Amino acid sequence: MSHIGKYFIFLGTLFTNREKFRVYYRLVMEECISIGIKSVFIVSIVSTFIGAVTCVQTAYNLVSPLIPLSIIAVIVRDSTILELAPTITSVVLAGKVGSNIASQLGTMRITEQIDALEVIGINSSSYLVLPKMIASMVMFPLLIILAGFLSIWGGYVAGTLTDIITPQDYIYGLRSDFKPFSVTFALIKSVVFAILISSISAYQGYNVRGGALEVGAASTTAVTNSCIAVLAADFLLAQLLL
Amino acid sequence: MIEIKNIAKTFGDRQVLAGISGTFRPGETSLIIGGSGTGKSVLLKCMIGLVKPDQGEVLYNGRNFLTGDEEVQKEIRREMGVLFQGSALFDSKTVLENVQFPLDMLTETPSAEKEERAMFCLQRVGLEAAAERMPSELSGGMKKRVGIARAIVMNPKYLFCDEPNSGLDPLTSIKIDQLIKEITDEFNITTVVITHDMNSMLEIGEKIMFLYKGLKMWEGDNSTITRSTVPELNEFIYANKLLRDIK
Numbered sequence: 001m002s003h004i005g006k007y008f009i010f011l012g013t014l015f016t017n018r019e020k021f022r023v024y025y026r027l028v029m030e031e032c033i034s035i036g037i038k039s040v041f042i043v044s045i046v047s048t049f050i051g052a053v054t055c056v057q058t059a060y061n062l063v064s065p066l067i068p069l070s071i072i073a074v075i076v077r078d079s080t081i082l083e084l085a086p087t088i089t090s091v092v093l094a095g096k097v098g099s100n101i102a103s104q105l106g107t108m109r110i111t112e113q114i115d116a117l118e119v120i121g122i123n124s125s126s127y128l129v130l131p132k133m134i135a136s137m138v139m140f141p142l143l144i145i146l147a148g149f150l151s152i153w154g155g156y157v158a159g160t161l162t163d164i165i166t167p168q169d170y171i172y173g174l175r176s177d178f179k180p181f182s183v184t185f186a187l188i189k190s191v192v193f194a195i196l197i198s199s200i201s202a203y204q205g206y207n208v209r210g211g212a213l214e215v216g217a218a219s220t221t222a223v224t225n226s227c228i229a230v231l232a233a234d235f236l237l238a239q240l241l242l
Numbered sequence: 243m244i245e246i247k248n249i250a251k252t253f254g255d256r257q258v259l260a261g262i263s264g265t266f267r268p269g270e271t272s273l274i275i276g277g278s279g280t281g282k283s284v285l286l287k288c289m290i291g292l293v294k295p296d297q298g299e300v301l302y303n304g305r306n307f308l309t310g311d312e313e314v315q316k317e318i319r320r321e322m323g324v325l326f327q328g329s330a331l332f333d334s335k336t337v338l339e340n341v342q343f344p345l346d347m348l349t350e351t352p353s354a355e356k357e358e359r360a361m362f363c364l365q366r367v368g369l370e371a372a373a374e375r376m377p378s379e380l381s382g383g384m385k386k387r388v389g390i391a392r393a394i395v396m397n398p399k400y401l402f403c404d405e406p407n408s409g410l411d412p413l414t415s416i417k418i419d420q421l422i423k424e425i426t427d428e429f430n431i432t433t434v435v436i437t438h439d440m441n442s443m444l445e446i447g448e449k450i451m452f453l454y455k456g457l458k459m460w461e462g463d464n465s466t467i468t469r470s471t472v473p474e475l476n477e478f479i480y481a482n483k484l485l486r487d488i489k
Binding site for chain 1: 290291292315316319320322324326327328330331332333344347348396
C-alpha cells in the first residue's frame with residue numbers, strides 16, 4: 001500500500017516547479033520518436049498476426065451452416081477494436097516501452113545523472129518523466145489505430161488467402177452493425193493505458209536504489225505492474241463505458 | 243564561505259553523521275577525508291541539498307540553505323558546481339551539450355554565447371577537441387574533466403567534488419587534483435573535495451577534515467596531517483606500507 005501512496009506523491013511532483021514550455025516541447029518530440037516511431041515495427045507484426053489468427057480461429061469455431069460467413073469479419077472487427085488492438089498492443093508496449101523507461105531512469109539514478117539535475121535546481125521527475133507521459137499519451141492512440149487497421153487487414157489476408165471467407169463477405173461483415181463508439185472506447189483505453197504504463201514504469205525506474213541488479217529488477221517489476229494495471233483498467237473501463 | 247553547523251544524519255537506526263561543524267573559505271581547497279562508510283559522501287550530499295540532515299545548518303555566505311525560502315535555495319544552487327564521483331554526464335548528450343546544459347536550463351543567454359562559454363570551459367580542462375564526442379567514447383579521466391567543465395560553466399562560487407580520483411591512475415589523479423586547485427585559485431572558489439586519496443591530501447589539502455564513524459576526529463592541513471596524534475587518522479594515513487616505511 002505504501003507504494004501506491006508513494007506513486008501518487010510521485011505523480012504530484014511531476015506538476016510542481018516545471019520547466020519552460022520550449023524545454024518540454026523538444027523533449028516530447030524526442031520521446032515521441034523513441035516511444036512511438038520505434039514501436040511501429042513490433043506493433044505492426046503483432047497486430048497483423050493477431051488479426052489473422054482471430055479470423056482463422058473464428059472460422060474454425062463456426063460450424064453451423066446457418067451462420068453467415070460475414071460474421072467472421074464482424075468478430076474480427078469488434079474483437080480487434082474493442083480489445084485486441086488497445087489491450088494487446090498496450091501489453092506489448094508495456095514490455096517494450098515500459099522496460100525502456102524503467103531501465104533508462106534507473107540507470108540515470110544509479111549513475112547520479114538524476115542528482116546532477118537536482119543539484120542545479122531542476123525538478124528531475126518533471127523534466128524526465130512528464131515528456132515521456134505526454135509522448136505516450138500522443139503516440140499510444142496512434143499506434144493503436146495502426147494496430148486496429150493492420151489487425152483487420154491481417155484477418156482479411158488470412159481469410160481470403162485460405163479461402164475461409166470471400167473478400168465481399170469480409171467487407172460486408174466489417175460494415176455490418178458498426179458502432180462508432182467502439183473506436184472512441186478504444187482511444188479512451190489507449191490514453192488511460194499510456195498514462196498507466198509510462199507513469200508506473202517511470203516510478204519504478206526513478207526510485208531505483210543500488211546497482212545494475214536493481215535496475216534489472218525495477219525493469220521487470222515495471223513491466224509486471226504495468227500489465228496488471230492495464231488489465232485491471234481494461235475491466236474497469238469496460239464496466240464503466242460499455 | 244560555507245559554514246556547516248552541527249550536521250547530523252541517521253538512516254534507520256544507523257547514525258551516519260553526528261554533529262559535524264566546519265568552515266570552508268573562498269580560494270581554498272578543503273578536503274573531507276576518511277575511510278569508506280564514514281559519512282563523507284552523505285555530508286557532501288547534505289551540503290548540496292541532495293540529502294536533508296536530521297539537524298544542523300548549512301550556511302552559504304550567511305544564507306541558510308536548508309531553511310531558506312525557495313528563492314534563496316535557487317540562488318545558492320546557481321552558485322554551486324558539483325563534480326560527481328562517476329562524473330554523471332548525460333549519456334544522450336554530447337560533451338559540449340553536457341557542459342552547456344546548466345546554461346540552457348538556467349539562463350536566457352543567446353545560444354552562441356552559451357556555446358562560447360561552454361567551449362571556454364572545455365578549453366580550460368583541455369578537452370575542446372572532444373566537444374562533439376559522446377560520454378561513452380571518453381576515458382574515465384576525460385569524463386572527470388568534462389564533469390569539472392560542466393561544474394564551472396555557471397561561474398560557481400562553490401565547487402564540490404565527490405571523490406574526483408576514484409578509478410583513475412595516479413598520474414591522471416594528480417592532473418585532476420591540480421586542475422581543481424588551479425580553478426579554485428583562478429576563480430577564487432570555495433572548493434570542497436571528498437577523497438580518501440593520500441596523494442590528493444598531500445598535494446592540494448589546504449584544509450583537511452578527517453571523519454571517522456560519522457564524527458569529525460581531526461582538522462588541519464597537509465603540512466600538519468603527518469604529525470597528527472589521532473590514532474584513527476594515523477591508522478588511515480599509514481595504511482599504506484610505503485608510507486609506514488617512510489614514517
